Amino acid sequence: MARPKKLIPDYRKHRGSGQAVVTIAGRDHYLGPHGTQVSKNEYDRLIGEWLQNGRQLPGSPESDSTITVAEMVLAYLNHAEAYYRKNGQPTSEVVDVKLSMRPLLELYSRHLVSDFGPIALKAVRQRMVEGGLSRGVTNQRIGRIKRAFKWAVSCELIPETIARALESVDGLKQGRTEARETSPILPVDDKAVDATLPHLPEVVADMVRLQRATGMRPGEVCAIRPCDIDRSGDVWTYTPASHKTQHHGRTRTIAIGPKGQAVLLKYLARDPAMHCFRPVDSEAKRLAELEANRKTPPSCGNRRGTNRKAKPKTVPGKFYTHRSYARAIYRACDRAFPAPKGTAGDDLKAWQKSHRWAPNRLRHSAATEIRQRFGLEAAQVTLGHASAQVTQVYAERDLSKAVEVARAIG
Numbered sequence: 001m002a003r004p005k006k007l008i009p010d011y012r013k014h015r016g017s018g019q020a021v022v023t024i025a026g027r028d029h030y031l032g033p034h035g036t037q038v039s040k041n042e043y044d045r046l047i048g049e050w051l052q053n054g055r056q057l058p059g060s061p062e063s064d065s066t067i068t069v070a071e072m073v074l075a076y077l078n079h080a081e082a083y084y085r086k087n088g089q090p091t092s093e094v095v096d097v098k099l100s101m102r103p104l105l106e107l108y109s110r111h112l113v114s115d116f117g118p119i120a121l122k123a124v125r126q127r128m129v130e131g132g133l134s135r136g137v138t139n140q141r142i143g144r145i146k147r148a149f150k151w152a153v154s155c156e157l158i159p160e161t162i163a164r165a166l167e168s169v170d171g172l173k174q175g176r177t178e179a180r181e182t183s184p185i186l187p188v189d190d191k192a193v194d195a196t197l198p199h200l201p202e203v204v205a206d207m208v209r210l211q212r213a214t215g216m217r218p219g220e221v222c223a224i225r226p227c228d229i230d231r232s233g234d235v236w237t238y239t240p241a242s243h244k245t246q247h248h249g250r251t252r253t254i255a256i257g258p259k260g261q262a263v264l265l266k267y268l269a270r271d272p273a274m275h276c277f278r279p280v281d282s283e284a285k286r287l288a289e290l291e292a293n294r295k296t297p298p299s300c301g302n303r304r305g306t307n308r309k310a311k312p313k314t315v316p317g318k319f320y321t322h323r324s325y326a327r328a329i330y331r332a333c334d335r336a337f338p339a340p341k342g343t344a345g346d347d348l349k350a351w352q353k354s355h356r357w358a359p360n361r362l363r364h365s366a367a368t369e370i371r372q373r374f375g376l377e378a379a380q381v382t383l384g385h386a387s388a389q390v391t392q393v394y395a396e397r398d399l400s401k402a403v404e405v406a407r408a409i410g
Helices: 036-053 069-081 092-108 118-130 135-154 160-166 190-201 202-215 219-225 259-268 277-291 322-336 345-355 360-374 376-383 388-394 399-409
Strands: 012-014 019-024 027-033 236-238 254-256
Touching: 012 360, 069 092, 069 135, 092 118, 092 135, 118 135, 118 160, 135 160, 190 202, 190 322, 202 219, 202 254, 202 259, 202 277, 202 360, 219 322, 236 259, 254 259, 254 277, 259 345, 277 376, 322 345, 360 376
Parallel strands: none
Antiparallel strands: 012 019, 019 027, 236 254
C-alpha cells in the first residue's frame, strides 16, 4: 500500500549542520539553527508563501514563464476550489471555471505560458464559438481565462507582461461576430404558471406561489427556514442565512406580504432550523396520495414500502437546490404542455424549449409588476439590487406608458 502524501512539508533538523531545514518541491531550504524561534518564523514564512502561491514558491524554478499552460491552470483550479466557497461548499463558479479552462487545455495544455498571447486567446475563443456557445457566455469564459492569468501574475508564477497582453483582447461585440445571440429572459405569463401549477407537487407549487409573490431568487426560496423569518409585524421579513451578494458585504432582507404569508403558514410548525420546502416531505405526500387512491385492497398486492430498494442510489433530499427546483418545474411543464404525437429529436427539444419556463422568470414577472405599479426604485429595493441598471434587466419597461405619451403629444 502506498504511503499517504504529506500535505505540509515538515520542519526537520539537518544532522550534519544542526540547521533547521524544510524540503519544498525537492529543494532544501535552510532556516537557521534548529529549535530557535528565528528558524520557526522562517519556516512559517516559507510555508505561508508556498500555500498562498498554489503550493509553489515565488522565484522557484517552476514559478516562471517556463511552466506550461496546464501547470498554471492546475494551480488556478486549486485556488478556485478553495476560494469560491460559501457555507463550506464550492459555489457554481468552480464549475464555470473548469468549463472555461477546457478549450484552453484542449489547444494549449503542453505549450509554455510564455508562448501564449493574444492570438492564442483568440483561437481559444473561436473554439468556443464553433462549439455553439453564445456571445455572452463566450465573453464570460474568456474573462475567466484572463482572470486566471492575472492570478498567476499575483502569485509570481508568470511575468506581468503576459496577462497585460491578454487584456488587449476585447470582448465580442453584438453584430460583429458569428457567435450566436441569445434572446433576453422575459417574464413568464401568469397563465402559463397557472396551467403548470396543477402538475407540480404541492410543495413545489407553493414554492412557485411564494416566489411569484415576493420576487426572491430561486436559491432564496429553496433556503428559507422558520428561523430566518421575522413575524413580529404585519409584513414579515426574511433574512437569508446566505445569499448571492453576501461576499460583497451586502445584506439581503425580503418583505413577505399576505399572499406569501398564506403560503408559508403551513410550513412553519417545524424545527426552526429546518428548511420549509423539502423534497423528502414532497415525496411522502406523493406516496400518501397514491396510497389513498389505491384501488387494490390492503390485504392484496404489495404493502406500501415493501417493493422499495433497501439501498437506493438516490433518496429525497432535506432541501431543494435551484437545479432540483427547476427540474421539477420543467417536468410539470412537459405534462402541462405535451408535445404533439410523433414529435421527437430536435423538434421535441424545440417544443420543450418554447413551452418550458425557468423559476428565475418568476422573478422577472414580479419585478415587472412592481416597476409598473410602484416605479423602478421600488423594484430595485424589492429585488435587492445595488444598481438600478441591474433591475432594468429584470423589470421590463412598461410600453403602455410610452403609448400614453404618444397618444397625448405624438
